[in-house]
Ligand code: G6P
């Protein structure tokens with residue numbers, strides 16, 4: 001589909017922007033890693049930063065399953081619940097001290113620019129801790145809707161979280177763009193039939209329509225150009 005032209009200005013067909021939280025808006029990926037690493041050490045499992053890439057965007061229990069698989073351990077469900085609760089206790093201790101300084105550069109400016117253009121803004125995250133993080137960094141008022149691990153059941157790469165976010169803001173999937181830092185999240189966006197801009201490394205996010213190192217590299221103009229390039 002070609003972008004519509006009005007005068008000499010290109011009008012975007014994008015009406016909704018859906019942001020992943022961890023690693024896109026705030027730098028919580030490091031806290032997830034530290035808390036999982038602490039659990040792995042307790043279980044004598046060798047867990048590296050490379051392994052951690054597989055956990056990004058993945059739900060808490062699915063992340064635990066990956067770590068247990070690395071350690072070749074198969075505890076029963078009750079023990080697994082205990083491990084997940086322990087990791088979350090350590091994780092919450094980190095995020096409960098977060099401040100607005102930990103908002104990733106460019107996020108607020110870019111979201112405000114989008115809002116001025118009338119574009120709806122949603123969060124689409126697997127995290128059950130989303131409300132606490134958003135409150136801690138003072139970003140509640142910037143989002144029209146929040147689809148998080150408290151409202152969706154299926155983990156990325158299932159598209160449920162992004163489809164739910166799009167429904168909440170009342171925009172059809174083909175008019176939404178997702179910003180994601182995790183390979184599983186990029187797949188979820190594509191599975192939802194949405195355009196996806198990867199935030200981070202091209203190597204890891206090669207399936208995204210376009211990749212930028214961070215939201216500080218994004219602007220309304222750039223989004224228009226990316227959309228134009230994709231749709232031409
Ligand atoms: C995000 C992170 C994952 C994390 C998941 C669940 O998607 O990228 O690393 O496992 O949220 O987070 P939670 O805060 O509910 O444990």
Ligand code: MG
Pocket residue numbers: 020021022023024056057180181182185
């Ligand atoms: Mg993420």
